[in-house]
Amino acid sequence: MIPIPTVTLNNGVEMPQLGFGVFQVPNDETTAAVTAALAAGYRSIDTAAIYGNEEGTGRALAESGIPRGELFVTSKLWIDDLGYESTLAAFEASVARLGLDYLDLYLIHWPAPETDKYADSWLALEKLLADGRVRAIGVSNFLPDHVQRLIDLGGTVPAVNQVELHPALQQRDAEAFNAAHGIITEAWSPLAQGAVLGDPAVAAIAVRHGRTPAQVVLRWHLQQGRIVIPKSVTPARIRENLDVFGFTLLDEELAALDSLEREGRTGPHPASFHG
Numbered sequence: 001m002i003p004i005p006t007v008t009l010n011n012g013v014e015m016p017q018l019g020f021g022v023f024q025v026p027n028d029e030t031t032a033a034v035t036a037a038l039a040a041g042y043r044s045i046d047t048a049a050i051y052g053n054e055e056g057t058g059r060a061l062a063e064s065g066i067p068r069g070e071l072f073v074t075s076k077l078w079i080d081d082l083g084y085e086s087t088l089a090a091f092e093a094s095v096a097r098l099g100l101d102y103l104d105l106y107l108i109h110w111p112a113p114e115t116d117k118y119a120d121s122w123l124a125l126e127k128l129l130a131d132g133r134v135r136a137i138g139v140s141n142f143l144p145d146h147v148q149r150l151i152d153l154g155g156t157v158p159a160v161n162q163v164e165l166h167p168a169l170q171q172r173d174a175e176a177f178n179a180a181h182g183i184i185t186e187a188w189s190p191l192a193q194g195a196v197l198g199d200p201a202v203a204a205i206a207v208r209h210g211r212t213p214a215q216v217v218l219r220w221h222l223q224q225g226r227i228v229i230p231k232s233v234t235p236a237r238i239r240e241n242l243d244v245f246g247f248t249l250l251d252e253e254l255a256a257l258d259s260l261e262r263e264g265r266t267g268p269h270p271a272s273f274h275g
Contacts, residue, residue: 001041002242007227009159010182013136015105016072017222018242019044021188021229022053029233030056031063036235038064040242046162046188046229048076048109049094058098073100076109076140077125079275082117087124091133106134107162111146112274122150129156138162140188141270144177151181160184165226166192167202167217167257168264175226186227191217193266201256209247218244220257 006014020037022030022045030053034045038060047057054075061071075098081090095103106125111118118139125137138160139147151157161178165171165187175185196202197213206213214230218241221228230241249257 002245004041004043004242005222005245007184007225009136009184010157011136011159013104013159015136015160015184015227016042016044017227018042018218018244019046019072019074019227019229020238021046021231022057023048023051023188023231025051025053025056025231025233027053027056031060033233033238034060035064036238038066040235040239042238042242043070044072044074044229046074047098048078049081049090050076050078050109054094054097058100062099068100072104073098074105074107075103076107077121079110079112079115082108082112082115082121084120084124087121088127091124091128095133102133102135104135105138105160106136107138107140107160108142110141110273110275111139111143111270113146113271114274118146119149119153122153123155126156136160138183141273143270144174146270147177147181147183157181158183160186160227162186162188162229164189164265164267165221166190166264167196167199167220167260168192168262169266170258170261172261184227185225186229187221188229189266190221190228190230192264195264195266196260199260201260205249205253205256208253209249211247212240214241215244216249217257219247219249220254223249223254
């Protein structure tokens, strides 16, 4: 079993630095994918209400026989449920589908600033945290001004901000803001849905280390302190994405990957996305 390092969140909770994401995995395929991930050694699983696969995820968790305390489960609040009472109801629906009593991390999936409801949802997440229903709370796809608004409420600072981040979209302003406020940056689409894997710089580094391009990019993330949640439904690739702790990128190799920034966003922009 490959030991996975952890990152200490700002409330002291330990979160695995490498997890398994199930975005775009159909519910009827999710159980097999998560089962393969758990068998490979992943213990952090990232899902969301909008993915429609919390039930499949929960089935795999239950069937694994792994003690609940050894698992780290994240889910997310969808835009349609923003608001105080609706957030609490959505949370209960998510944990019911997952078959769990609590979540390790609960995130507001998108700020949807036009609705002006994410601050109310944050107050609900703080209640869930105080009630012991979640171990940590955070946000996803939040720009610095969105996060600042939550900080200005004077309560809990988000533990995590999960954003699209990969060599072609490095979110340097957001990552610097997060770091300045003790917020861990978590990368979704860490491989840019494969868009950066054919880059000559990535390929050359992969050859040098006897690794795959995907392993090189994941290693780039890990050495810069981010949490990453690669997704795959192929057992061999699921195992490959976990096997990234036996080599180290040199400073010049990290710099070569840093140079690939090109605003290569693959998903929506948080300032304008509203579901």
